[in-house]
Amino acid sequence: MNKSLIVYLAASVLTLMQPRIVRARSYSYVLSDGLLVTMDAQSTQTVLTLVGQPYANYRIDCTVQLNGWTPLTNASLNAAGTFLYVDRSQLPACFYRVLSSVTLVSVGAEDGRITDSHSNPGQGAIVNATDTGNAALRAGDVGGNEKEHMAFLSFDTSSVPDSATVVAATLRLRRGTVSGTNPFLTHGTCWIDIKGGTGFSGSTALQVPDFTAAADAAQVGALSNAANDGDWSSGTINASGLPFINKMGTTQFRVYFALHDNGDGKADYVGWYSGENTTPANRPVLEVLYR
Numbered sequence: 001m002n003k004s005l006i007v008y009l010a011a012s013v014l015t016l017m018q019p020r021i022v023r024a025r026s027y028s029y030v031l032s033d034g035l036l037v038t039m040d041a042q043s044t045q046t047v048l049t050l051v052g053q054p055y056a057n058y059r060i061d062c063t064v065q066l067n068g069w070t071p072l073t074n075a076s077l078n079a080a081g082t083f084l085y086v087d088r089s090q091l092p093a094c095f096y097r098v099l100s101s102v103t104l105v106s107v108g109a110e111d112g113r114i115t116d117s118h119s120n121p122g123q124g125a126i127v128n129a130t131d132t133g134n135a136a137l138r139a140g141d142v143g144g145n146e147k148e149h150m151a152f153l154s155f156d157t158s159s160v161p162d163s164a165t166v167v168a169a170t171l172r173l174r175r176g177t178v179s180g181t182n183p184f185l186t187h188g189t190c191w192i193d194i195k196g197g198t199g200f201s202g203s204t205a206l207q208v209p210d211f212t213a214a215a216d217a218a219q220v221g222a223l224s225n226a227a228n229d230g231d232w233s234s235g236t237i238n239a240s241g242l243p244f245i246n247k248m249g250t251t252q253f254r255v256y257f258a259l260h261d262n263g264d265g266k267a268d269y270v271g272w273y274s275g276e277n278t279t280p281a282n283r284p285v286l287e288v289l290y291r
Contacts (some may be wrong), residue, residue, distance in 0.1 A: 004037025037098055048096065050075055050083040059101045059289055060085055062094050074101060099167055099289040102159055106284040108275030110154035110252075112203050113138045114211045116147055124150075132278060134176025134229070136270025139190060139255050140183035143267035148260040151272065152206055153253040154199075155286045158246045164290040169237040169245055171253055173272035173284045175226035180268035183226035187268070188258030192221040192235050195254070198248035204250050215254065216244040223255060226270075233272065245288060 035052035045179040048060060056077045061069040075083045077100070087094075112129035113136070126134075138149035153171065160166065171192060184190060193215035201209035220241025223233040237245075245251050262268060273282035 026262070031098070035102070038095065045086050045088045046094070046096075048085045048087065050077060050085075050098065052077055052081050053218065054079050054081045056081070057101045057103070058083075058098050061097050061099070062087065062089075064094060066095055069097065074109075099291055100164070101115060102288050102290075104155045104157060104159070104286045104288070105280075106286070107154045107156060107204075107250075108274035108277075108283070110206060110250075111227075111284065112151055112206045112273050114150050114152065114206070115142055116210065116211065124208045126178060127206055127208055129206040130276070131274065132276045133271075134273060134275035135179070135269070136176075136276065137255070137272040137284070138269045139257055140179075140187060140269025141261040141266065141267065142269070143180075148256070149269050150211060151255040152210060153201070153255070153284050153286075154204055154206075155251050155253075155274075156249070157246050157251040157286070157288065158249050160245065160288055160290055162247050165248065166242045166247075166290045168287075168289040169242060170234055170287045171221065171223070171237065171284070172232045172234045172257075172287070173223065173226075174232050174282050175229055175270060176273050176282070177229060177271040178269070179271065180266045181262075181264075182225070183257050183259075183262075183268050183270055186259070186262045190223040190225075190233070190235075190255060190257050190270075191219045192223060192237070192241075193218045193254040193256075194220050194237065194241045194244045195252045196244035197249060197251075198251055199250065200254065204252065210254070216247045217241045220244075232268075251286070 026040045026219040030036050038049040040047045050068045058075040060072045063069045077083045114124045115126045117125035137151035139151050195216050200213040217240045221235035221237045223235040
């Protein structure tokens with residue numbers, strides 16, 4: 001099969017905004033951060049070689065018609081500063097892009113949950129920022145009418161270069177348990193709000209006013225339903241939220257369901273692990289892609 005070659009390459013400080021269209025069997029390009037990308041197309045595969053700083057992280061994506069990108073692989077350069085990827089999808093034409101990537105773990109001391117009370121519904125009442133168990137982060141209801149859990153996540157996003165353009169961000173939480181009925185089935189969309197910099201109520205420390213504090217942008221994404229304990233809920237941050245990824249310090253997220261209580265008098269919530277969990281693989285992560 002004769003594959004047409006169409007490649008789009010981007011990295012941390014690349015200013016090229018439009019795809020480069022290349023109709024050749026082999027092509028090399030040095031990105032503005034020094035990364036060398038070589039693409040060699042053969043009859044049944046395309047080989048991408050990355051050469052740059054040792055242990056630098058990137059992600060390789062592809063698309064056929066630029067109407068949505070498919071992640072191919074996370075690319076972590078080895079000690080020699082190289083990475084090799086072979087795409088055998090045999091698409092007749094494909095755009096490729098290489099984006100700088102950073103995966104951040106939530107700051108355990110600043111994440112947790114806030115719960116409201118019967119006497120003051122919708123305002124927040126109880127803060128728990130120290131739970132290390134499988135339901136340290138919760139969203140759903142408490143077990144009495146008009147009581148709700150919200151989860152809060154805090155990330156140090158200062159490792160994203162000041163000059164970078166954030167292209168995509170994805171929040172991932174690992175499910176630890178479900179109490180009662182899974183609220184993903186009864187409570188509507190599980191929304192994500194974002195606050196960059198100062199924290200939801202003027203401090204990065206978790207506190208009661210965070211429950212109702214204004215976000216920089218509301219409902220910038222929605223978490224998916226993790227079907228089983230140990231599975232991941234993930235939510236892609238949309239275009240309205242990306243500008244609030246704070247490249248100078250902290251970025252926080254608030255997670256909650258559209259319906260605060262389904263009125264059955266029972267506790268119905270999903271529990272996720274927090275950044276303080278003793279197993280590092282369980283901790284919430286934020287993946288940021290930038291050029």
